[in-house]
Amino acid sequence: MKEYPSKFGFSVSHTTRSPRVKEIDGVHYHFAGRSKMEQDISEGEFLEFAHVHGNLYGTSIEAVESVTDEGKRCILDIDVQGARSVRASSLEAIFIFVCPPSFEELEKRLRARGTETEEQIQKRLRNARAELDQSNSPGLFDHLLVNDNLEACYENLKKLLSLDDDHKDSDGCFIEDGKATACYSIMSKTESEVFLQSETGEVVKAAANLLAVDLSSLTGGAPGRTRGLKIHSINSIDNCLKGIR
Ligand SMILES: Nc1ncnc2c1ncn2[C@@H]1O[C@H](COP(=O)(O)OP(=O)(O)OP(=O)(O)O)[C@@H](O)[C@H]1O
Ligand SMILES: Nc1nc2c(ncn2[C@@H]2O[C@H](COP(=O)(O)O)[C@@H](O)[C@H]2O)c(=O)[nH]1
Numbered sequence: 742m743k744e745y746p747s748k749f750g751f752s753v754s755h756t757t758r759s760p761r762v763k764e765i766d767g768v769h770y771h772f773a774g775r776s777k778m779e780q781d782i783s784e785g786e787f788l789e790f791a792h793v794h795g796n797l798y799g800t801s802i803e804a805v806e807s808v809t810d811e812g813k814r815c816i817l818d819i820d821v822q823g824a825r826s827v828r829a830s831s832l833e834a835i836f837i838f839v840c841p842p843s844f845e846e847l848e849k850r851l852r853a854r855g856t857e858t859e860e861q862i863q864k865r866l867r868n869a870r871a872e873l874d875q876s877n878s879p880g881l882f883d884h885l886l887v888n889d890n891l892e893a894c895y896e897n898l899k900k901l902l903s904l905d906d907d908h909k910d911s912d913g914c915f916i917e918d919g920k921a922t923a924c925y926s927i928m929s930k931t932e933s934e935v936f937l938q939s940e941t942g943e944v945v946k947a948a949a950n951l952l953a954v955d956l957s958s959l960t961g962g963a964p965g966r967t968r969g970l971k972i973h974s975i976n977s978i979d980n981c982l983k984g985i986r
Contacts, residue, residue, distance in 0.1 A: 750816070754770055754801075755778055755781075755800075756771075756797065756798045757798075758772075761856045779797070788805060794865055798819070800823065820872065824881060838884070838886065842888070844870070938951055950974075953974075955972070
């Protein structure tokens with residue numbers, strides 16, 4: 742997210758766990774009371790939730806929408822139960838299971854973090870074993886990523902997501918047509934429309950040099966349920982912006 746700030750955003754989960762030193766409410770988690778969180782879940786405000794390590798964790802629809810409303814892809818850091826719930830929903834997502842290089846290394850890292858009691862560490866290790874066992878459940882995860890060296894792991898993640906240096910963050914967007922990709926950058930925005938221009942001039946089949954994205958046609962709520970985005974090609978931006986300038 743640091744490298745691609747306009748492409749990706751993090752879904753800030755809710756949890757009933759107590760904050761660790763340096764964890765900030767609203768940044769790392771929304772720290773919540775159990776009864777309030779349970780009530781919000783029962784009122785349908787959550788995309789998924791799960792009991793993890795004795796605490797309640799969940800992804801609110803609002804947390805995801807605040808990312809997708811900015812036109813970014815939303816990253817969820819959730820456990821295996823949460824992944825099953827999202828998989829069972831209609832949402833389009835890529836599921837990546839991140840695992841430690843070995844169980845011993847995970848134990849070492851958890852101890853080095855120094856944020857849990859011995860009892861909590863044992864519980865987390867038991868749960869980690871159960872999660873590792875489920876990592877190859879048929880149809881659940883699309884990729885398995887071994888988090889040995891952090892830098893190498895990040896490079897592998899970028900490869901999985903086809904994020905290479907050619908696609909470095911810009912205020913642009915990509916439109917795929919088969920294997921080819923046309924890259925557009927934002928020329929201008931109004932309340933209801935965004936105007937895009939091809940960056941290369943070499944546009945792919947069925948893509949145009951100038952596009953207008955009609956935001957007023959958008960309806961829907963949670964990601965994947967958004968409907969009605971209309972995009973049409975235009976000959977010149979001047980005609981479209983008449984009366985706005
Ligand atoms: N590649 C790495 N090299 C060294 N330390 C790491 C690496 N990746 C993560 N850690 C450290 O290991 C600890 C556990 O990592 P993390 O919190 O991501 O694990 P987790 O699988 O979510 O476990 P838990 O659910 O118990 O929090 C953290 O202190 C983290 O900083
Ligand atoms: N199902 C969900 N799991 C979540 C969510 N947010 C975090 N998590 C998982 O909990 C554990 C523990 O996290 P920690 O911060 O207490 O160490 C971790 O494995 C997360 O993946 C969520 O919203 N839903």
